[in-house]
Amino acid sequence: MSFIRNILKNSRSQEDGNFFLELQRILGFKPKKKNLYLKAFTHRSMNIRDKKGNPINYERLEFVGDAMLGSVIASFLYSKVPHGDEGYLTKMRSKVVSRQHLNELGKELNLIDLVISRIPKESFGSNIHGNLFEALVGAIYLDRGYKTCEKFIYKKVINPHVDIEKLEGKVISYKSLLIEWCQKEKKTFNYEIYEDTGNDALKHFSVKLSIDDKVVSKGRATSKKKAEEKASKRAFFAFQGQMTKRS
Structure with a gap:
């Protein structure tokens, strides 16, 4: 013991x-x-x-x-x-x-x-x-x-x-929802991830999310996954009208 x-x-x-x-x-x-x-x-x-x-x-x-x-x-x-x-x-x-x-x-x-x-x-x-x-x-x-x-x-x-x-009605992954919509609508998407060189004590990552070769949102967080989710959430609300109409 x-x-x-x-x-x-x-x-x-x-x-x-x-x-x-x-x-x-x-x-x-x-x-x-x-x-x-x-x-x-x-x-x-x-x-x-x-x-x-x-x-x-x-x-x-x-x-x-x-x-x-x-x-x-x-x-x-x-x-x-x-x-x-x-x-x-x-x-x-x-x-x-x-x-x-x-x-x-x-x-x-x-x-x-x-x-x-x-x-x-x-x-x-x-x-x-x-x-x-x-x-x-x-x-x-x-x-x-x-x-x-x-x-x-x-x-x-x-x-x-x-x-x-x-x-x-609860969304647990905006990234999954967005990818599913892009695939259904035959849209191309890309998450460009890079390390953030800010002055934060913890290392941050930034993400640029492009749909059909156009940057539609950005995200920044302490992990790649969180940064992607932030960018996806912003994109979701930007395209929510189209996504709801199609669903």
Whole structure:
């Protein structure tokens, strides 16, 4: 159990005596296997390993949590939308468990306040929030089983956030939507990506999006993917009238 004591020494929340009190408030029940929850909030930067040399951090729990979220949401949608075919249900599930939505859920619960890490919180990217949420779900499943995990997902995800009508109109990827439209309309498109030489502390990327050899929008962000999505979103709203008319 020495690795657990190590984690506790490096946990600001635990030093304040608040880690498990705050965790219990979020969960709505008292954890049984506390080690799982400590692992769910341990960042890989702690570089802690068990006696067999296996790393102790939340990444493997993310995998379990992702599977549990997918399973519970799929079951809910199957029952809630009896007219939905496989493609529709898959698309709707993707919207519920999108990275953006999971990040919002993690932020809502202030999970980053419980992270045990050697990296300052302000240095984390936005995905840390969703990663922690998935890891927490994974820990709940391994601690209490499917039913308790399902109940937690209904309480924190489905009941407050899943509105079928709103989900149907929600866009999770403007880039995918734009590419689909371009292909349907036989338009050429190109994302020109280049590193931004600005004075920001973090490296940025800029994107020029061209449709039929004409630059229609630009985007700038800390990753190529985010920059492309920004440019795509701007282009979507510029062409929204045409896209809606054709759909």
